[in-house]
Amino acid sequence: MRRLFWITLTLITAGYLFFWFLLIAATAGYSTPEAWLQTVMKPEIRHATGLSLLTCTAAAGTSLLLAIPIGYLMARHEFRGKTWVDAALDIPIVLPPMVVGICLLIFFQTSLGQAIEKVIPFTYTVAGVVLAQFVVAAAFAIRTMRGTFDHLSPRPEQVALTLGATDFQALWHVALPAARRGMLAAFCISWARSLGEFGPILVFAGATRMKTEVLPTTVWLELSVGNLESAVAVSLGMIVIAVLVLVTVRATGERV
Template sequence: MRTFWLSLALITAAYLLFWLLLLWATAAYSPPEVWLNTVMKPEIRYAAALSLLTCTAAAAIALLFAVPIGYFMARCQFRGKTLLDAALDIPIVLPPMVIGICLLIFFQTSIGRSIEQVISFTYTIAGVVLAQFVVAAAFAIRTMRGTFDHLSARPEEVALTLGATRFQSFWHVALPTARRGMLAAFCIAWARSLGEFGPILVFAGATRMRTEVLPTTVWLELSVGNLDSAVTVSLAMILIAVIVLVAVRATGEKV
């Protein structure tokens, strides 16, 4: 029995050690002066600022969709629910490049062109947000659905007997109770948006000082052989990812 658990512990330790070695190798690749020089570059600072802005926008929009959809899926019983549930997970399993191509093709259709007459998405900052949102929303929806699944519907039902409408019950009882889940969903959507690369590259492009976000920077720097800058940006993204992970864990949710 003891040998069994010890073997499993060794496998876990080996896996963690592998990850720690990866991080250590990345962190030790270039000295701190190089990090500072990289961070001071205007294009890197632009990419970082754009990443923060677009990730926040994408996560906020994702939450606006995730809360009602998550509540609907958790509380409403209807025929075809399993099918809809699977459909909502499609962006999670689709290859990222495919999502980018789907977006690009959609905005070549008559509906897409009509939308672009109001707001332009292809190869714009709005396109970066949209590409991030498409994937991030699926993760946010899954988180919100889990949150509402774990909350008893009983207080919401009692609220109905106390004079509340369905909306008031949702707004005054369900939402305040789900605030930790909402924070977790926002953080997860934000982190997914930060790491998004494929759809952005295909749909919004990788134009410096325009639609360049941090993952694009890593790719652009690698493509011109500037490994130091690529490593520095990667380290910054690792740091942000760890902060988000800690924040999500603090809400009691899991990524």
């Protein structure tokens, strides 16, 4: 009876993975290598690829810088209302992407938003692409870093404090070196999430060719003009990148 239970679970898992294999295989077999090469050589695609790599790295790096202090606070400190703060940190994860873009767009129409725009223009700019990616990716980085610190014993940090270290020194010299794998995982996850971001970018930064066009908006633009082969080629490239990121995360030993 117990063996039947595990066989059933295995079949369910295998069925789900096979379903995804069929989807990817069908997409990969839709076009030809020649068509993929032609797509890659397009100036618009190369620009979108380069801009995606740049903006995703900027968004992921900024997300990690924010995730480290927030993740450490949530893992190590108890305070009133912590449950509500924890829930609020996950809001970008559960919000529909288009809603995130609308919120950004409306905020930068306010007095404060317009004052910020006078210093750094965000609406329909590359900076806006980074901000739209960051808003969502940061939530994933924070969740990953909190999980990392939760799994690390606070004992070494407590010992450092008893030896005269400050809280910052305990974080910098003890906690962060121990959390380096989690930091890599948080960066990779937020980078991959930034790469796949579409809704907020489309609403807030637009999809102007050779300006704010990134890979997800490239897929949309190619589909909108009926160029399905190019959309498929770009989609497959994003799938490959996503797989490489997941392999990197698993290699760190993190489960996110």
